[in-house]
Amino acid sequence: MTGGPTEDLLRAQAPQVLGALVRRYGHFDACEDAVQEALLAAAVQWPEQGVPENPRGWLITVASRRLTDQLRSEESRRRREEAAAAAEPRVPAHVSQQDDTLMLLFLCCHPALTPPSQIALTLRAVGGLTTAQIASAFLVPETTMAQRISRAKQRIKAAGGGFDVGVERIGAVLHVLYLIFNEGYTATSGADLRRGELTGEAIRLAREVLRLLPDDGEVVGLLALMLLTDARSRARTGPDGGLVPLAEQDRSRWDRRSIQEGVALITAALARAPLGPYQLQAAIAALHAEAERAEDTDWRQIAELYRLLDAFAPGPMVTLNRAVAVGMADGPKAGLDLLATLDGDERLASHHRLDAVRAHLLEMAGDSAAAREAYLTAARRTTSTPERRYLESRAARM
Amino acid sequence: MKYMLLIYQNTQAWEALPDEERTKIMNEAGDLMQELQESGEWVGGEGLAHVSAAKTVKLRGGVPAVTDGPFIEAKEHLAGYLTVDCETEQRAIDIAARWPDARHWAMEVRAVMGGGGEEM
Secondary structure, eight states, X not given: OOOOHHHHHHHHHHHHHHHHHHHHHOOHHHHHHHHHHHHHHHHHHHHHHOOOSSHHHHHHHHHHHHHHHHHHHHHHHHHHHHSOOOOOOOOOOOOOOSOOHHXXXXXXXXXXXXXXXXXXXXXXXXXXXXXXXXXXXXXXXXXXXXXHHHHHHHHHHXXXXXXXOOGGGHHHHHHHHHHHXXXXXXXXXXXXXXXXXXXXXXXXXXXXHHHHOTTOHHHHHHHHHHHHHHTTTTTSBOTTSOBOOGGGXXXXXXXXXXXXXXXXXXXXHHHHSXXXXXXXXXXXXXXXXXXXXXXXXXXXXXXXXHHHHHHHSOOHHHHHHHHHHHHHHHOHHHHHHHHHTTTTOTTTTTOHHXXXXXXXXXXXTTOHHHHXXXXXXXXXXXOBHHHHHHHHHHHHXX | OEEEEEEEEEHHHHHHSOHHHHHHHHHHHHHHXXXXXXXXXXXXXXXXXXXXXXXXXXXXXXXXXXXXXXXXXXXXXXXXXXXXXXXXXXXXXXXXXXXXXXXXXXXXXXXXXXXXXXXX
C-alpha cells in the first residue's frame, strides 16, 4: 500500500461507513458520492487536526450531512418541478453494527454491470480509492473513470439493486477481485503504483471476504492463489524490464513469507472444503512455489491438477496450461497432441498464447524451424510489449 | 482493451465536399465523441493539421534530412485519431463504422500495445 496511516485508516473505514449509510437511507448511488466526499474531507482535515476519537462516527456524520443536503435539494427541486413529490421516506433502521462489506461487494459486482465497471466501482466503494487513483491504475483519463463509475451506479439503481442480495453472487465477487489482482500483477511498467496498489488491494479485499466467509474454500483458494502468485513478482522481470519465464526465475527472490502463508491456506482448505477452481489453481501455484529448482517441479501432479481443473471449469486456457504440464511430464509430443485438440477452437483463434505454448513444445521437441515460426506468430499476435520482446528474442534463438 | 481508431481522409475530396456535408461530419463526430465520453470508453483523440504542412524527418548518417509532406505518398492521409477503451474488438469496429469519415474514406482499427505481460 502506498498510503500513509490516514489513508490506510480511511480505506478500511470506507465500506463500513458506506454500508451504514445505505442501510439507513437506501440510495446506494447518492450514499456512495457522500462517502467519497467525507473521505476526501477527512484526508485533508485529519493529518492537520488529528484523527477524531471515533473516526467511523465522524465519517458517518459528515457523509450523512452531505447526503441529506443533497437529497433535500433534489427533493425541493422535484417539488418545484412536479408539485406532487412523493419520494418515499425510508424509515431509518437502527444504526447497524453489522459488517456490510460483503453486501457492498455483491452490489458492486451486480450482474447488470460490465467487468470494467464492476472493478471500478468495487475499488471505489469498497476499496475507498479515489477516482483519480483508479483512473491512473487503468491508464485512462479521470473523467473517463468518473463517467464509468457514475454510469455503473445508475445501472444499479435502474436494475433496482437492493441491499438484500444472496451469497450466490460470491462467484462474481471473487472473479472481480482476481481481475483486479491480475491487472496489477501483469503490469511491468509505469508500474509501482499500479502493481502495488492493485495487487495489494485485491489481496486486502480477499482477506476481508475471508474474514466474513471463513468456511468458503474458494475464498481461501483465491487468497492463496494471489499470495502464491504475488510471491514471484520480484523475480518475474529482469533488470531491463523484460519478462523472465518461470523456469528461469531466480527463486531466491521469491517472497518466502507469502509462499508460506499461501501454502498453509491452500493445504488447510484442500483438507476440509469442497474442491473448486481457485483451490486447484492455488494448489498448482503451490507446487511451483515449493520446487527449489525449476527441474524439481512436480509436473506430473500439476498435469493431474489441470486435468481436474479442466473438469471443474473447462475452457481453452485451462487446456492450454494443461498441455504445457503434460508436455513437461510426458514429453513434448504428448503436449502437442493435447494442443491439437484446440485447433479450430474459435475462442482461441488468433490468441497468442496458443502459438506461444506450441512454440515452447516444438522447441522442446527439437523442431527449431517450426518453433521459430510459432514464436514469431505469437509475437505478432500479442498486444503486450514485454511479451512481444520475449517472444521475438526466443524466436531469434532458434 | 485499448484501440486506436485512425481516421483516414482524402484531403482533396474533403475540400470538394459541400459545406453542409462537412458540417454534418463534424457534428456527427462531435456527437459520437460525447457519447463515448459518457459511456466511459473515451481515452483521447486529436485531429491533425493539413497534410501539406507535414514534415518528414529522417536521420541518415547522423544527419537529419527534413522534407515537406508526408512519409508515404498516398491519396488518403491520416487526419486524426481517437483512442477508446472498450471491451471487445467488435465494439471498436462498431465505433469506427459510425465515425463519419468511414462513409467517405476509411477508419483503421489498431489494438494498442500494453505494458502488462504474463511470464510464460
